[in-house]
Amino acid sequence: MKTTFTPLEALQKLEHFCAYQERCHDEVVSKLYSLKMTTDEIDQIVVKLIEGNFLNETRFACSFARGKHRMKSWGKIRITNELKMRNISATNITLALKEISSEEYLETFEQLSERSWNSIQENNQLKKRKKFCDYLLRRGYESNLVYEKVKEMEQN
Known part of the structure; x- marks a missing residue:
């Protein structure tokens, strides 16, 4: 070379x-x-x-946000942090997050949480809750969404 x-x-x-x-x-x-x-x-x-x-930094940020949400089911917090690590401006991060519609975002969150809850093989309810919450928080979803969902899942 x-x-x-x-x-x-x-x-x-x-x-x-x-x-x-x-x-x-x-x-x-x-x-x-x-x-x-x-x-x-x-x-x-x-x-x-x-x-x-x-x-084009704006184009990069928008494409990054769309791609990571659709392909890897990342939440907005994770996408924001990853863009910050790449020194993308706050303005471009805001524009990028607008690329994900709230309907699509919530639908992805619902699918991911259902799949996650059903896949956790844990008899201890507290441990199952912790694993579920940790997983979704690691994926970058907002804590209020995650905690509301865990309450909903336990009632079913």
Whole structure:
């Protein structure tokens, strides 16, 4: 594999990298560092990627939120935290969360909680409650939703 790249080669490589799937600025910058680019070159390449619409933080955030909710059934808290770890702005996080309709969100939550409750093989009711709540909280669902659901599930 080639170890050094000219800024033009790096730009072309990153255009393919961004065209393949949405990327955030952090991913692009660390990729450029791995290609041994200087800070000035990185800045120039990032600007060119943004101008060429290869790199768009808002588009990334929206696509990330939709994808993680639909494919991995993540809740809004987990999605928000993951986007924050990628240094996405609060404005873009808010826009991204609007991509998930409240009907779709609650439907996913219902399906996930039903499946989870029924799959927990635990005779001790307290332990079953804890496992159920921990699982849904880890997935990023709001605690009030989780605790209302656990009460509902115990009554059935």
